[in-house]
Amino acid sequence: MRLLIVEDEKTLANLIKKGFEEEGFAVDVAYDGEDGLYFAQNNVYDAIVLDIMLPIIDGVSLLKTLRSQNNSTPVIMLTAKDTLKDKVLGLDSGSDDYLTKPFSFEELLSRTKAIIRRRYATSSPIITINDLEIDTAKKTVKRANVAIELSAKEYALLEFLAVNKDKVVSRTMIIEHLYNEDFDLDSNIIDVFINKLRNKIDRNFNKKLIHTIRGMGYSIKE
Numbered sequence: 001m002r003l004l005i006v007e008d009e010k011t012l013a014n015l016i017k018k019g020f021e022e023e024g025f026a027v028d029v030a031y032d033g034e035d036g037l038y039f040a041q042n043n044v045y046d047a048i049v050l051d052i053m054l055p056i057i058d059g060v061s062l063l064k065t066l067r068s069q070n071n072s073t074p075v076i077m078l079t080a081k082d083t084l085k086d087k088v089l090g091l092d093s094g095s096d097d098y099l100t101k102p103f104s105f106e107e108l109l110s111r112t113k114a115i116i117r118r119r120y121a122t123s124s125p126i127i128t129i130n131d132l133e134i135d136t137a138k139k140t141v142k143r144a145n146v147a148i149e150l151s152a153k154e155y156a157l158l159e160f161l162a163v164n165k166d167k168v169v170s171r172t173m174i175i176e177h178l179y180n181e182d183f184d185l186d187s188n189i190i191d192v193f194i195n196k197l198r199n200k201i202d203r204n205f206n207k208k209l210i211h212t213i214r215g216m217g218y219s220i221k222e
Contacts, residue, residue, distance in 0.1 A: 001046040001116060001156065002026040002177045006036030006062070007078065008054050016049065019105045020112075024139065024152045026180045033057025040066055044176040045073050046116050049108070050095070052079040060093045067094035074115035076108070113137070120163040127162045130222040132201065132209055134162050141201075148200050153178065157193050158201070161210065161220040170217035194218060 003025045007013035010031060017027045028043065030036035033054040040048060040062075052059040063075055077095040096115045099108060113136070117125070125137035133142045139155055141148045150158065156178050161169065171190045194210065202208045211219050 001160070002028075002044065002180070003112070004028050004030065004036070004039050004043070004045045004048045006030045006033065006039075006048065006054065006059065007051045008032055009051075016105065016108065019109065023109060024156045026156075026178050028180045031055075033059065033062045037062050037065060040071065040073065041069070044173070046119065046177060047074045047076065047112050049076050049078060049112065052077055063093045063095060074119050076111055076115065078103075127159075127165070129162060129165055129209060129220060130207060131205075134159060143201060143205065150197075150200065154193055154196055154200070157190075158197055158220075161218065164220075166219065166221045168213045168216050168219045173217070 001024075003020055005013050005016050005020075005027060007016065007029070008031050013029050013031065017029050020027050028039055028045075030039050034056040036048075036050070036054065037057055050059045050063060054062070057065075059077060059079075063077070066073070066075075074096045075094065076097045076099055077093075078099050078101060080101045096118075097111050099111060113125075117136070125135060127134040127136060131144045135141075136159060141150055141155065141158065157174065160174060160177050174190050194212075198208075198210050202210055209220050209222070211221065213219055
């Protein structure tokens with residue numbers, strides 16, 4: 001999954017970035033509202049972690065702008081303020097959740113995963129496709145009850161295919177969700193990872209789950 005963090009406290013922003021990257025997320029960071037708005041308008045994110053108190057453009061104004069442009073990316077708002085009025089303001093502006101500083105990274109991670117699951121209409125952390133089971137909470141994969149070891153990027157790709165089960169996802173969509181701004185768009189790394197996934201997920205089974213849709217992209221389906 002790909003995440004945008006908009007936070008002007010650079011130490012905090014970088015700590016959050018590191019934490020999410022260790023969980024397999026691709027992460028972009030903006031340190032003011034102007035850059036945050038630019039990132040959000042020009043990239044596809046699974047969720048945005050947005051501070052309210054930001055230079056140039058504050059978080060509430062940024063979020064209102066996104067919602068007025070029909071950008072429905074889930075947003076968790078961060079703030080040092082803990083009054084009911086501030087919470088209502090954030091939620092009324094279009095945020096999906098609200099977290100008061102100081103907070104634990106574990107809580108932020110849990111809440112972020114929850115709003116992403118709601119976005120993809122999956123209330124359970126378990127995704128099942130035929131005899132393939134993906135536990136998005138534990139980041140484990142089994143097929144026919146046999147554990148399959150995946151690298152962080154292999155898992156991220158499989159999870160993205162799985163939450164879009166039966167849909168065709170293009171290479172561009174995969175890149176936008178799995179990699180940050182620094183990714184080389186001309187790279188063939190997606191094809192490499194698809195082949196690695198097939199070797200681990202499909203090779204020893206008659207029923208193939210990962211499919212190439214010629215000229216369009218890839219799909220996982222039963």
